[in-house]
Amino acid sequence: MIPDIHVCYHEAGHAVVGVVLQLPVKCAEITDNYEGYCKIGKIRIPDPKDSIEKYLNHEEVKNRRILFYFAGPAAQAKYEGVPIFDSLVGQDFINAQYAFYYQEPGVKAPQDFLNLINAAWEIVNELEIWNAIIKTSEYLFEFHKISGKDIKKLVRGAIPRSKMQVIRWKYCNSFLI
Numbered sequence: 022m023i024p025d026i027h028v029c030y031h032e033a034g035h036a037v038v039g040v041v042l043q044l045p046v047k048c049a050e051i052t053d054n055y056e057g058y059c060k061i062g063k064i065r066i067p068d069p070k071d072s073i074e075k076y077l078n079h080e081e082v083k084n085r086r087i088l089f090y091f092a093g094p095a096a097q098a099k100y101e102g103v104p105i106f107d108s109l110v111g112q113d114f115i116n117a118q119y120a121f122y123y124q125e126p127g128v129k130a131p132q133d134f135l136n137l138i139n140a141a142w143e144i145v146n147e148l149e150i151w152n153a154i155i156k157t158s159e160y161l162f163e164f165h166k167i168s169g170k171d172i173k174k175l176v177r178g179a180i181p182r183s184k185m186q187v188i189r190w191k192y193c194n195s196f197l198i
Contacts, residue, residue: 091113092145105138156175
């Protein structure tokens with residue numbers, strides 16, 4: 022089986038951005054039916070009794086999840102040379118909508134949702150992130166699966182820690198909805 026390179030870029034986008042945003046990425050895989058997935062583990066939402074400095078708050082977790090969902094379509098769109106909105110179909114978009122509108126009570130502004138889509142596009146277009154996505158997609162194309170541990174090694178080798186911190190601060194803290 023030869024996987025579709027577009028699917029490899031899509032899943033690599035999820036995986037790399039997930040690691041940069043400190044989500045518990047477990048693996049990325051291309052399946053026998055030419056589809057792919059990137060699995061993340063459970064994200065700990067803080068107990069109110071816990072120190073707020075110790076864990077992410079609910080809004081940060083939600084925003085990181087949404088950016089993770091949009092990173093796959095953003096990477097695929099960049100590879101294909103099309104606007105991100107041309108790639109926003111399927112389960113990623115549904116998951117992001119669910120996380121945005123339904124995991125928290127109250128009406129949310131559509132503009133905030135668009136801001137997160139644009140933020141995912143900007144993250145994928147950061148040079149170091151894009152280079153890590155290319156390397157991860159090449160690995161997926163050849164081996165069809167990459168573990169979370171290997172993704173973390175690849176990302177840490179391609180993106181300086183200080184750059185990852187800047188990205189997390191810029192795109193997570195500034196998009197608290």
